[in-house]
Amino acid sequence: MVVPSATGTEPRKITINDVAKSAGVSRQTVSRALNDKDEIDSVTKQRVLDAARALGYRPSRFARGLVRQDTMTIGLVIPDLLNPFFTEVAAAALEAARTRGWQVVVYDTGDRAEEELGTLQVISSQVDAVIGYFSCPESELEKFTRGMPVVLIGREQRTRFSAIQIDGAAGVHAAVAHLVAQGHTRIGMLDHHTRAEPSIRHEWFTTAATAHGIEAGLMVPADQTADGGGSALRELLADHPDVTAVFTFNDIIAIGALREARRLGRSIPQELAVIGFDGLQLGALVEPPLTSVALDTRRLGALAIEQVARLLSGEEALAADDLVVRGELRLSGSA
Amino acid sequence: MVVPSATGTEPRKITINDVAKSAGVSRQTVSRALNDKDEIDSVTKQRVLDAARALGYRPSRFARGLVRQDTMTIGLVIPDLLNPFFTEVAAAALEAARTRGWQVVVYDTGDRAEEELGTLQVISSQVDAVIGYFSCPESELEKFTRGMPVVLIGREQRTRFSAIQIDGAAGVHAAVAHLVAQGHTRIGMLDHHTRAEPSIRHEWFTTAATAHGIEAGLMVPADQTADGGGSALRELLADHPDVTAVFTFNDIIAIGALREARRLGRSIPQELAVIGFDGLQLGALVEPPLTSVALDTRRLGALAIEQVARLLSGEEALAADDLVVRGELRLSGSA
DNA sequence: AGCGCTCCCGTGAGCGCTCACGGGACTGCT
DNA sequence: AGCAGTCCCGTGAGCGCTCACGGGAGCGCT
Known part of the structure; x- marks a missing residue:
């Protein structure tokens, strides 16, 4: 019951030897008791366990790890x-x-x-x-x-x-195909705001878009946050009011776009379709739930x-x- | 450049001694080189470092931890x-x-x-x-x-x-006060679905409610998920259609309630006010953003x-x- | 009595590393 | 030449634990 906490004084580490001495056995016997080994009398075992508890002994993971190479x-x-x-x-x-x-x-x-x-x-x-x-x-x-x-x-x-x-090549292709099937022809992308070059997800998007014969140049970089997605969408729609669908770098940006679209009074998906990337569980919490190119x-x-x-x-x-x-x-x- | 990967054969651990032998020095000198100690010639140091790299040596955290008691x-x-x-x-x-x-x-x-x-x-x-x-x-x-x-x-x-x-006592009190100030008198709670007794958050709610002279018995247990929050809200409104505000066990349940309210055609906060608990960052992503008793x-x-x-x-x-x-x-x- | 067996328990060794110490080689000074 | 001082480097010891071994005590068997 008594757990001797180090009270400001030197908190010398209690070792297996201390337990051994206290229980009147050898360190090996202590080890046997603690590790539930065989060759030990049950009475002795209990005595050792009691001593260990009384001293507040805890084995050193370093010493143990050093000799047994099993913890990963x-x-x-x-x-x-x-x-x-x-x-x-x-x-x-x-x-x-x-x-x-x-x-x-x-x-x-x-x-x-x-x-x-x-x-x-x-x-x-x-x-x-x-x-x-x-x-x-x-x-x-x-x-x-x-x-x-x-x-x-x-x-x-x-x-x-x-x-x-x-x-994401195939998934993005499917996403664009879906949008096209719904009649969309002006599809924008809210990309990740990288330093220089556009992201690889943007590449997937452009390949998919051109494969469907639609223009793929409607890209706006966005911060990787909901707010970033929102303002990027605003920017995109300001420049290209005819955009009816957006694909985004990830779901967070998409959710921001969703929110912004609602604020702009655009109904979803009727007046603006949004497809994200990642397939976060979070996407199910927003309204309407997010369509996304999902990753497992x-x-x-x-x-x-x-x-x-x-x-x-x-x-x-x-x-x-x-x-x-x-x-x-x-x-x-x-x- | 050569990193000898264990190729099925015995992947014997490379120790400091192997490096020492390979570099033609003692293990202590190897230790000095690796730990950026003073008493070592820079040429030797480089030689040791090269040898260590060539052998793919990585110090054992167990051995190090055993002697230096600093990693926590x-x-x-x-x-x-x-x-x-x-x-x-x-x-x-x-x-x-x-x-x-x-x-x-x-x-x-x-x-x-x-x-x-x-x-x-x-x-x-x-x-x-x-x-x-x-x-x-x-x-x-x-x-x-x-x-x-x-x-x-x-x-x-x-x-x-x-x-x-x-x-959360004070925060929940403030939440109820806010709702009352907005004219709400019928306030429900979506509690956590615990085994037997209601949660302590529910206690806070009832004390706050009675302090404001309103009935506090409108409680429905909910699963700790968005779906759980949604169905709990539906249940609550079915039993008590006059409820105009709900306080929830946590934000996840609140978000589910928010979503369900929208589906039921109740506008927020006009026809239903929702206050959550936790103050998750997530709450800012939904529409409208969630009012919550926030924890730091x-x-x-x-x-x-x-x-x-x-x-x-x-x-x-x-x-x-x-x-x-x-x-x-x-x-x-x-x- | 002698043997083998089981049941406990203890002793040496070593895991891989760092610390404290000691000591050689070389410098510059008297 | 002799001495202190600096710069390197190596050697013993030990961190706390487990493994492999050895061995005493007690038992039943031939």
Whole structure:
């Protein structure tokens, strides 16, 4: 019952030897009691357990980990846990890791690319592998992860690392096809506000659009927030009032656009159809529910963990072609 | 450049001694090179670094942790990362932990109370402290966390553990006051669907309601989902068509109610005012934006980490009265 | 009595690393 | 030449734990 808390004085760590001495046995016997091993008398075992409890003993995970090489800890690095997409990815990774009994240390870089390197440096000496969504150049990544399995998420270009690729080409094509079938001919896109070049999702959009013989130049960059989506939509409609449908970089932007459309008095989907990307659960909460090119985030997490497992065990790693999550059009109320 | 991956054969761990041998120095010199210590020639240092890289050496966190007692890892146990409230709590805790250079291992029990014990058992030998939202009885908690600092979140009754208390009394009072000021007299509540007794939030509501001289008996239990909120609202309105305002257990339920109200053709807030609880960021995404009794989740996370720090260092712990996060009415479009 | 067996328990070794110390080689000074 | 001082580098010890082994005590059997 008495848990001796360190009261300002030297909180010397209680070791297995202290317990052994207190119980009048050897450290090995203590170890046996604690780990539920066989070769121990049940009376002795209870005595040891009591002593351990009385002293407030807790085994050192370091010492144990040093001798038993079984605990696996992987680091999950994401830009922003509050971004629902990454929340879903994280939840999926946690779930997949749990089935293997792995620990997951989560690092949120707060959308600051410069934090990535610091995080990576810390991480590199704390985990057995890394799963993450990085924006820093590959060379930097490589520098801090020497010899450690790394699985990237949503990295567009092929790298020397494993990467779970997100392929939305077919899904976006289906989305545009759907809009065209509904009679839309003027379709805009609210892209992600990247520095220079448009996103790969924009590429998918333009290919799909031209394949359907419609103009694909109606693009406005948007901040990756609901507000960003809203103002981008306003901007788009101001320049091109004849636009009747928009495809967005992701669901957050789409939801912002949805909200803005309502404020502008445009009914959805009659006067403006909206299709997002990601397929967040969140999309079902807004009204009307969001049509989206959905990603299977659970599969994404499972794939990442699976690949880490293979890299770690030296098994044959999954080929790049198997590490793909494809977007799939999920029809709902907004288009 | 060559990173010798374990190719099916015995993936023997490369130790500091291997690097030392390869570089023709002692292990201590290797340690010096890797840890950026002083007493080493820069040429030697480079040679060691090259050797380490060539061998794909990565220091063992266990061995390092065993001798340097500085890395702190805390476990964060939450029922469901996909529940936005817990996402915010987790993000806040991560942020607060980061400023201290602590690692955070996240465990998602998937809303299954029986998982809590298993998780706790694993956790108890893997982290230095636990922050979590548990539903299991205190006695069970105690059994698995002997001698380990534990900080609970939102635990209603006082326990022998530290707990960050959520006090919504004043906020809920303000919410009811606001509704009354708007002329509402028939105010319902969509409570959390607990087993037996109503939630403490419901208590706050009834006290606030009776204080304003209005009937507080209009309660319907709801699943903690948007759909749950929707059907609970439908049920409430079916039984009591004269209800013009609802207070909900949390924002998710409120958002579901909002959606359902729209479907029923009730305009918000004119024909139905809705006030939620939690103050999720999510509330700003729906239309109209949600009025809510908001919790400062960042403060919640910071408090939890702060308390853990004190428990860990043996400093004087924060008193229960300081470990309170108070709900505050945040007015928005829905009421 | 002697053997083998089971049931407990303890001892040495070692996991991979860092800390404290010691000591050689070289410099510059008296 | 002799000495202190600086700059490197290596050696023992030990962090706290588990594994492999050895061995004593007690039993029943031939």
